[in-house]
Amino acid sequence: MTGARDNGRKALINARLLDPASGLDQTGAILIDQGVIQDFGPQLFNDGLPEGIEVFDCKGHCLAPGLVDMRVQLGEPGEEHKETIHTAGLAAAAGGVTSLVVLPNTEPVMDDVSGIEFVARRAREEKLVKVFTYAALTRRLEGREITEIGLLDEYGARGFTDGTKAVADAQVMRRALAYAKAFDQLIIQHPAEPSLSASGQMNSGELATRLGLSGQHPLAEVMMIERDLRLVEMTGSRYHVAHVSTAESVAVIRRAKARGLPVTCDTAPHYFTLNEHGVGDYRTFAKVSPPLRAESDRAAIAEAVADGTIDAIASDHCPQDQDSKRLPFAAAEAGIVGLETLLALSLAPVHRGDATLLGVLAQLTHRPADILRLPVGRLKAGLPADLLLFDLEESWRIDSSRFRSKSKNTPFDNHPVQGRVLRTIVDGRVIFQAE
Amino acid sequence: MSEEANSLDFSRYPQRHLLGIAERTSDEISFLLDLADRYVVQNRLPGKKLDLLSGRTVINLFFESSTRTRTSFELAAKRLGADVINMSVSTSSIKKGETLIDTAMTLNAMRPDVLVVRHPDSGAVQLLSEKVNCAVINGGDGSHEHPTQALLDALTIRRRVGRLEGLTVAICGDILHSRVARSNIHLLTVMGAHVRLIAPPTLMPSSVERLGVEAFTDMRAGLQGVDIVMMLRLQTERMQGNYVPSIREYFRFYGLDQEKLSLAKPDALVMHPGPMNRGVEIDSELADDLDRSLIRDQVEMGVAVRMACLDVLTRVLRRDAETEAGVGT
Numbered sequence: 173m174t175g176a177r178d179n180g181r182k183a184l185i186n187a188r189l190l191d192p193a194s195g196l197d198q199t200g201a202i203l204i205d206q207g208v209i210q211d212f213g214p215q216l217f218n219d220g221l222p223e224g225i226e227v228f229d230c231k232g233h234c235l236a237p238g239l240v241d242m243r244v245q246l247g248e249p250g251e252e253h254k255e256t257i258h259t260a261g262l263a264a265a266a267g268g269v270t271s272l273v274v275l276p277n278t279e280p281v282m283d284d285v286s287g288i289e290f291v292a293r294r295a296r297e298e299k300l301v302k303v304f305t306y307a308a309l310t311r312r313l314e315g316r317e318i319t320e321i322g323l324l325d326e327y328g329a330r331g332f333t334d335g336t337k338a339v340a341d342a343q344v345m346r347r348a349l350a351y352a353k354a355f356d357q358l359i360i361q362h363p364a365e366p367s368l369s370a371s372g373q374m375n376s377g378e379l380a381t382r383l384g385l386s387g388q389h390p391l392a393e394v395m396m397i398e399r400d401l402r403l404v405e406m407t408g409s410r411y412h413v414a415h416v417s418t419a420e421s422v423a424v425i426r427r428a429k430a431r432g433l434p435v436t437c438d439t440a441p442h443y444f445t446l447n448e449h450g451v452g453d454y455r456t457f458a459k460v461s462p463p464l465r466a467e468s469d470r471a472a473i474a475e476a477v478a479d480g481t482i483d484a485i486a487s488d489h490c491p492q493d494q495d496s497k498r499l500p501f502a503a504a505e506a507g508i509v510g511l512e513t514l515l516a517l518s519l520a521p522v523h524r525g526d527a528t529l530l531g532v533l534a535q536l537t538h539r540p541a542d543i544l545r546l547p548v549g550r551l552k553a554g555l556p557a558d559l560l561l562f563d564l565e566e567s568w569r570i571d572s573s574r575f576r577s578k579s580k581n582t583p584f585d586n587h588p589v590q591g592r593v594l595r596t597i598v599d600g601r602v603i604f605q606a607e
Numbered sequence: 608m609s610e611e612a613n614s615l616d617f618s619r620y621p622q623r624h625l626l627g628i629a630e631r632t633s634d635e636i637s638f639l640l641d642l643a644d645r646y647v648v649q650n651r652l653p654g655k656k657l658d659l660l661s662g663r664t665v666i667n668l669f670f671e672s673s674t675r676t677r678t679s680f681e682l683a684a685k686r687l688g689a690d691v692i693n694m695s696v697s698t699s700s701i702k703k704g705e706t707l708i709d710t711a712m713t714l715n716a717m718r719p720d721v722l723v724v725r726h727p728d729s730g731a732v733q734l735l736s737e738k739v740n741c742a743v744i745n746g747g748d749g750s751h752e753h754p755t756q757a758l759l760d761a762l763t764i765r766r767r768v769g770r771l772e773g774l775t776v777a778i779c780g781d782i783l784h785s786r787v788a789r790s791n792i793h794l795l796t797v798m799g800a801h802v803r804l805i806a807p808p809t810l811m812p813s814s815v816e817r818l819g820v821e822a823f824t825d826m827r828a829g830l831q832g833v834d835i836v837m838m839l840r841l842q843t844e845r846m847q848g849n850y851v852p853s854i855r856e857y858f859r860f861y862g863l864d865q866e867k868l869s870l871a872k873p874d875a876l877v878m879h880p881g882p883m884n885r886g887v888e889i890d891s892e893l894a895d896d897l898d899r900s901l902i903r904d905q906v907e908m909g910v911a912v913r914m915a916c917l918d919v920l921t922r923v924l925r926r927d928a929e930t931e932a933g934v935g936t
Binding site: 376377378381453501 | 629726729748750752789812817818
């Protein structure tokens, strides 16, 4: 910034202001005071800039609320060799993510207050992005006894989920939904009927048959969602489906929403960017859970992103080290790192003309924030100045060797993308600046 | 024999490895079968041993137990004069992949010429081939491929019937878990045979028709008018759960007996990759019927096919080494 005087007041001028929550898309400026958005708009500073204020010229690039990534695995505590809160924070900052929400499948599992406090303390120490946590829905993620939802709610849990495991027992799910309603808490399901999906290593179909890998039928996903929706109807609780990957799942959720059920869902960029052929010759970097699906499913997910049926796009960041991935396909861990590629991959449908810029940004900012009741994700006076400046047009190739993330497991290495993060700001502080 | 073999055009198989049949052309397959044919003749002579692979080292690396295939490869290598080492590696005690990659790196440092690898995971042999400098033969990987089995099956048929093209071959049994079936589907279809798959619905892989075959769940319908009936072993060790209600029921509907075989062509031949579960997949009487059963021929052809594969891959190694040396001068 230029004209610096450390009075906590900063002006970002000459920006394409994008606020998906209000539909704003105009050239203008933002005034930040003590880390909070004080004012913004096209007319701001029309009478000239105040004296002695820090000024940064955005040169016409897009200035939007920082991304809110509602599904991230950190690796800390428990698997610090894959990722730490520090490296995840750096990766998030480089990806334009200013708030992320952590899954509870850490080691130990975040099924009590101490786990949530630990992550919150470590995140405060790092002073990078804002880190929120989910709590486990059941103790030790075993799917049997529900956790202390009320107490965990008091300590800031943003939702309850067993992470990468589905809650298989319908009675447990029913009670969890009913109990969580008393605290207006959100239940998040990994949608896969375990008895159908457990042995599947990739999407079932011709390719799985050719590769001799056991298949996971798409039906395993929609079946779990349909069961849960019955329970949502019974209890009236808020329910969220994580990483939707099939056409049928989207259709069922669309119908449930039309009926007014309190259901939301997210997907990850790989589900609308890649199909099962990403697995190719046993490429374990394309092994994810749920698996990459058929082209018709990929297209349906892309359509549901475009029409807004899918509420949020999350990175589903899942760091895996080399030793976890350089294995025979069946033995390799599932997961893709996504924090640093979230924006660029999500913008592809915009550049193709299939989705609107504000629509996709909404799925990356205020809509996940609204689902999780987080006071972020929009341009609004009085809210924290969590902002993302990006060049919508710049073309580049993803290069995993440059990732800040400790793990480099991505099937998108060398993948051409368009749209680059230039600067990430949290509470008015610049935490990432492109070279 | 080696002079006879030398009369063949070895450039018809230019590959460094034999990882599967799926990518192989009909000409590559025909070449391997032609070469194997010569080794069948050689193996019937009193002086079986050659020195073609003298000074070469072949390592049989088996992550899954198999006496028959390992012995067949061992015999093939020894008949060509190679030094052979057999390694059995348990996958249960240590994390599978660490063992695989670590073992590959260790073995590679010992500079073998050919690795024959069997592994319980699909794709594992390909992964290993990317880590070593020698030639790799897939001795069976998970439910994926078992290329030398398909080649020996083809050689068996070709020698008995005289051709593969135009034949109708029924592959029956546990298709879902069978690498033998996958390799045979690729080989037989590329060589112009018509392939039918016969299995209970629970043991039939999804979208299998896309591989260019006809699928039947009714064995009697599937066997109508076929030339060859290829039975598969019921891989009970691969089954987690209840794929078929009982062995008794399986034999009743999917076991091969004289009555079901009578629906095939009158001179239809019966095959089985072994080891057989007698009275489960196949009636014992039928298995031992020398007029109809090619099962013993298959074992004999196995050695010849593996000799052919070792021969051709070591020639590719020699060619590559010469090319490299030529580049350096």
